[in-house]
Amino acid sequence: MPPPTAASTRRILYAGFATRQHSGGVHVLTQHVQLLRAAGEQAWLWLPDGAERPGWFDADVPVLFGDRVPVGADDLLVVPETPTVQGLDPAPGARTVIFDQNHFYTFAAGVPGDDFPGWVRPPAMWAVTAESRDVLAAALPHLPVALVPNIVDGDTFTPLPADRLRVCWFPRKRPREASLLRLLLRNDPRSAGVDLVEMVDLPRADVARTLGTATVFLALGHSESFGLPVAEALAAGCLVAGYDGGGGHELFDAPGAWRIPEQRPLLLRDTVFDLLARSGELAGVRAANREWVLERYTRERTAGALLAAVAEAFTRPGEATEATHPAAWLDTLGPQFTAWA
The missing domain is CATH 3.40.50.2000 (Glycogen Phosphorylase B;)
Structure with missing residues (x-):
């Protein structure tokens, strides 16, 4: 991982959810925030209004709360693949990335249009595996897709003594x-x-x-x-x-x-x-x-790929606007998705 640079004034906001139990997908968001903070970026996890900070979050993960937040022209908004609704732009005109942690869930909120997601400015996309990147690039050739692999935590997950099978x-x-x-x-x-x-x-x-x-x-x-x-x-x-x-x-x-x-x-x-x-x-x-x-699946590999993806995202235009948290569209997913996802 590169050494920290001088703190940036631009912000990188990750829209996430306050799950009571540990969530692998949300944990990946917190890891991104930590990696970007270590590199000098002003990264935040954004949770909807009324949510409580989960006890399993690391103490060094800063959190913003609100159903709507202002997004500056120099900022980057990162939203999950679900719920991404065709034609419903969470931050019209903003510089955005869809962080797609599961390509099978990309269209969980409904059938996509030819211009998916149909936002004012087309977003970039990030995927967590080469398979996912290739699937998304083939399905959505009009959107740039970068690979940002996951970290596997070998400190937490390690062999322990066992006395039986x-x-x-x-x-x-x-x-x-x-x-x-x-x-x-x-x-x-x-x-x-x-x-x-x-x-x-x-x-x-x-x-x-x-x-x-x-x-x-x-x-x-x-x-x-x-x-x-x-x-x-x-x-x-x-x-x-x-x-x-x-x-x-x-x-x-x-x-x-x-x-x-x-x-x-x-x-x-x-x-x-x-x-x-x-x-x-x-x-x-x-x-x-x-x-x-x-x-x-090392921290260093993820950090390098993430910083490169962020740098590419900031080459894309953006304007000041107000963002709506994706929680506003959770009801588009329905009970079938939430039961099996």
Whole structure:
């Protein structure tokens, strides 16, 4: 990461949400704010009026509150891909970026027009994986798309001592299939003496402890752009088996990750028990998983890509205006999106 420069007077405002539990997507926004602040930029996380600062935010992440905020001609507004509504400009005339953390969610608020998103000034776009960048560039060739990769936190997610075999997973993206897999694992005689841990609404520290003591992480991602839980499981030294979710396929290039075809629950079950049976001989592979992911998703790489993307965004024109927080359009997503996203 480059050394800090003199503090800038221009602002970079990230529109985000105050989730009660830790959110991987919002956490990425806070990381961007921290990286930009360290480089001398006046970066802020912008939360809607009435929100409370979540307790899981780091203390050095500054927050603005308000349903509407003024945006200067020298400022940059960064908004999430959801809810981006065709023709509803959150800051008419402003210099904007859509930070697209999941290309599958880009049009969650409705069918796009040919000029998507139909704003006064076309935004730039940032993506978190090469797959996502390439998909967005092909779908929206009139918008520039930059790659700003995620950071994988190897300090928080690290192997810990364990006295027994453990399998863990998140059910949120595939609740029905997770219920089926839970029974398949529990009812198999090979599960004797194995901890089966379903992680639901756990604080981040508890997730890190669970992954750090797990032997196998069951990947149940769906419609992913990256798949941060898989990356964190690799950093924690887990063997990984399951679904890459599409955009997360790059993570399954890790030495100890087994990609399973969709809708093959028995194959997934048998792969998990095979890995448990071979866990001793695969100890070196687990260590290689951690080394592999931490070599690729570093703070320095993200900082360099982010600063380059910001520099490019500031070459685009902008004018002073008033911005509306994207929370104003959350109701366009509907219960189906919020239940499965």
